[in-house]
Amino acid sequence: MERLITTADGSHSLMSPLFNQQYHSLQGALTESIHIYINLGLQSKIPSPHPISIFEMGFGTGLNALLAWQLAETTQTPVHYTTVEAYPITLAEARQLNYPSLTNTEDFLALHQAGWGEDIPLSPYFTFRKENRTLQELSHRRQYEVIFYDAFDPRAQPELWTTEIFTNIAAQTAPNGVLVTYSSKGIVKRALQAAGFLVTKHRGPGKKFHVLKAVKI
Numbered sequence: 064m065e066r067l068i069t070t071a072d073g074s075h076s077l078m079s080p081l082f083n084q085q086y087h088s089l090q091g092a093l094t095e096s097i098h099i100y101i102n103l104g105l106q107s108k109i110p111s112p113h114p115i116s117i118f119e120m121g122f123g124t125g126l127n128a129l130l131a132w133q134l135a136e137t138t139q140t141p142v143h144y145t146t147v148e149a150y151p152i153t154l155a156e157a158r159q160l161n162y163p164s165l166t167n168t169e170d171f172l173a174l175h176q177a178g179w180g181e182d183i184p185l186s187p188y189f190t191f192r193k194e195n196r197t198l199q200e201l202s203h204r205r206q207y208e209v210i211f212y213d214a215f216d217p218r219a220q221p222e223l224w225t226t227e228i229f230t231n232i233a234a235q236t237a238p239n240g241v242l243v244t245y246s247s248k249g250i251v252k253r254a255l256q257a258a259g260f261l262v263t264k265h266r267g268p269g270k271k272f273h274v275l276k277a278v279k280i
């Protein structure tokens with residue numbers, strides 16, 4: 064099955080046959096990642112008096128990781144980036160993605176070529192760690208200031224949007240740490256609140272009305 068798709072802003076994404084879901088909004092993968100994870104999430108912690116620790120649920124294509132790496136470089140902010148992925152894409156699939164040309168960087172494939180389960184300093188400003196397991200199996204090693212919560216839709220994977228899941232994440236989130244996600248569904252908002260986050264709705268990218276930002280209180 065052909066997995067590669069082109070979204071409305073010209074950036075690529077993938078389809079998951081396993082979950083029958085696309086990895087990004089069809090209205091624009093790059094636009095979505097920049098709007099939610101970079102601008103609403105990571106940018107809100109920069110400048111930072113100390114290195115920023117990021118956790119991403121769902122490495123997927125690596126687009127969020129690439130954009131976080133770029134921002135770490137341009138702002139000279141040391142970032143430690145941990146991501147978990149249960150069903151990695153292949154290197155051949157990663158090579159098909161048009162992110163290097165859209166973001167003017169040659170660094171993209173380094174994220175996919177990096178080994179699993181070890182801290183890899185990809186630059187003086189960006190240390191990368193990816194874990195090949197499910198979120199439910201993951202034992203965290205650090206506290207995070209920023210969380211990119213990018214699981215497939217709650218209708219496809221309701222088990223990843225529960226109070227229990229967010230309570231585990233809250234336990235790893237630094238005070239005032241932020242979690243951002245594209246889903247603004249009521250069940251997601253309520254589960255985040257029950258886990259101890261202060262949740263606010265924000266304008267989404269393109270035609271998407273709302274996305275969520277949750278602050279650990």
Ligand SMILES: C[S@@+](CC[C@H](N)C(=O)[O-])C[C@H]1O[C@@H](n2cnc3c(N)ncnc32)[C@H](O)[C@@H]1O
Nearest residue numbers: 121122123124125126127149150197198213215
């Ligand atoms: C919406 S996509 C992530 C998109 C990604 N952040 C990107 O920038 O391309 C969701 C990802 O979660 C992964 N996934 C699904 N179930 C998982 C689980 N239980 N634990 C960890 N990863 C999972 C999928 O394989 C997929 O790569």
